[in-house]
Amino acid sequence: MSYKNKIPLFAIVALSFIVPSAFADIVVDDFSDGAASVTDGGNCSFSDDAATVLGGTRGIFACKDSGAGSVTSTTDTTPQHFIFTINNAVGSSGLNYDNGGLLLGGADITEGGVNNALRLDFIKADDMRKGTVVVTDMNNIVGTFEFDILQDANLFSETIAFAAINDLPSSMDIPDFANLQSINIFFEKNTAESGDKEMILGQITALSIPGLDTDNDGTPDNEDGCPLDPNKTAPGNNGCGVPDNGGMPPGGTVGGEMIPIDSTMVLLAGTHSIASWMIPVIVAGIGFAIVIARKL
Numbered sequence: 001m002s003y004k005n006k007i008p009l010f011a012i013v014a015l016s017f018i019v020p021s022a023f024a025d026i027v028v029d030d031f032s033d034g035a036a037s038v039t040d041g042g043n044c045s046f047s048d049d050a051a052t053v054l055g056g057t058r059g060i061f062a063c064k065d066s067g068a069g070s071v072t073s074t075t076d077t078t079p080q081h082f083i084f085t086i087n088n089a090v091g092s093s094g095l096n097y098d099n100g101g102l103l104l105g106g107a108d109i110t111e112g113g114v115n116n117a118l119r120l121d122f123i124k125a126d127d128m129r130k131g132t133v134v135v136t137d138m139n140n141i142v143g144t145f146e147f148d149i150l151q152d153a154n155l156f157s158e159t160i161a162f163a164a165i166n167d168l169p170s171s172m173d174i175p176d177f178a179n180l181q182s183i184n185i186f187f188e189k190n191t192a193e194s195g196d197k198e199m200i201l202g203q204i205t206a207l208s209i210p211g212l213d214t215d216n217d218g219t220p221d222n223e224d225g226c227p228l229d230p231n232k233t234a235p236g237n238n239g240c241g242v243p244d245n246g247g248m249p250p251g252g253t254v255g256g257e258m259i260p261i262d263s264t265m266v267l268l269a270g271t272h273s274i275a276s277w278m279i280p281v282i283v284a285g286i287g288f289a290i291v292i293a294r295k296l
Helices: 009-018 263-295
Strands: 026-029 036-040 045-053 056-077 080-098 117-125 129-137 142-149 153-161 180-189 196-207
Touching: 026 045, 026 080, 036 045, 117 129, 142 153, 180 196
Parallel strands: none
Antiparallel strands: 026 196, 036 056, 045 056, 056 080, 080 180, 080 196, 117 153, 117 196, 129 142, 129 180
């Protein structure tokens, strides 16, 4: 009889509940589904290629702002990637992930601060470009994050903590991929160059980073009510990023912030402090004058 067979069945069942399951990274898009291409020579061009991505769909767009050339956006399944090509023009390109107002992934994603960052894996970038991630959470709050894409680089990644996306943490209990209903990723090129200049994106992943602490305050993002404020772990009375006075009297300091003093209070305090020593002096002076007058 093997060692395994000597373990009671109830013990095996109990262990299955005691041992925590390992959370994994989620591939948002590896571009293995739905090839599409749009080229814009003047106005913006869009394409909903109906690729199935976590229960939703992927769309792409290309917009030329100026120049004699064109802007092209392409998703290809062989090889699997997204390409933003620009030729003698200034413009932008982008990807849209949407689930018709429902959360991305739906029941397939477990909420709980597990997938707390987004990683973009680039294959190459011929020139400097700007990237912007725009997300919409379950409360229809829009958050944004901007970053620069390396120039003349190959095989690099950009990792964005959901807690670092502006305006997003204030509307989410936990900065987590499971709370999102849409993701838009924009790429911009602000200078025109001759010849095809490419930026190639290979994969987008929602990362599971245990203990991710964006503000480095010792409290993980999934337990931190203020994941961008190193001085707070809960919004308190004044919200994240703003110290609470904690009932301190005017003139005190909280977290290095001076509590304002009303000018009337300053005047009254000064009058009171002067009266506290001037009145006895005046009384003593009158008494001394009376004594002298009697002697004269």
